[in-house]
Amino acid sequence: MRDGPTPATLALEGASVDIAGVPVLRGISLAVPPGGRVALIGRNGAGKTTTLRALMGLLPLRRGRVLLGGEDATAIPPHHRPRRGIGYAPEERRLFGTFSVQENLLLPAQVLKLPAAEQRRRLDQVFALLPELTELAPRRAAGLSGGQGKMVALGRALMVGTSAVLLDEPFQGLAPALALRYAEALKRLHEALPDVAILITESNPELLRPLVESAYTIERGEIAAA
Secondary structure (H helix, E strand, O other): OOOOOOOOOEEEEEEEEEEOOEEEEEEEEEEEOOOOEEEEEOOOOOOHHHHHHHHOOOOOOOEEEEEEOOEEOOOOOHHHHHHHOEEEEOOOOOOOOOOEHHHHHHHHHHHOOOOHHHHHHHHHHHHHHOOHHHHHOOOEHHHOOHHHHHHHHHHHHHHHOOOEEEEEOOOOOOOHHHHHHHHHHHHHHHHHOOOOEEEEEEOOHHHHOOOOOEEEEEEOOEEEEO
């Protein structure tokens, strides 16, 4: 048996990040427990995206550390973090326009060189959680609407996010009907994969109130409330 509390799936401890010499994060600490649904709330420019990029190793820490499963992962290169089961859906989606939706979904699993059977199992799981992607599977990503693209980005993150999924402003720009469907997808995700930790950034806390269990508020690169 493990003594003491179970380590958080994801955590930042005293993390400071500079971009072009300008301090953006100032000693922030946060933790997402296994199976937890946590929001990071803040205005545009508060540091939400920088926090997720720091967790993924896409921005170096000037001070502090990143913990994955209780282990110091600060030095793990960003391209190795998905191997630790961390999926990331950035705000701008970053889909390959000439690829089909299915090819975009499979790409991270192929990069990780997962066996074909495991790739198919994960793809089927994504289609079960996001049934609208089944119909979109053969379409080129360049022809998707913004909301459809966000669904694909979520599905792609789920292809590798066996431990945690980071979602950056997933509701931004979505029509109310699509926002509702996205929220329903997140509920299905939690019900189907209750051990997967979810960290969501958002500027409007009311959108996330029914979906999360706890929240941090970030202001000017500092955690203002938890």
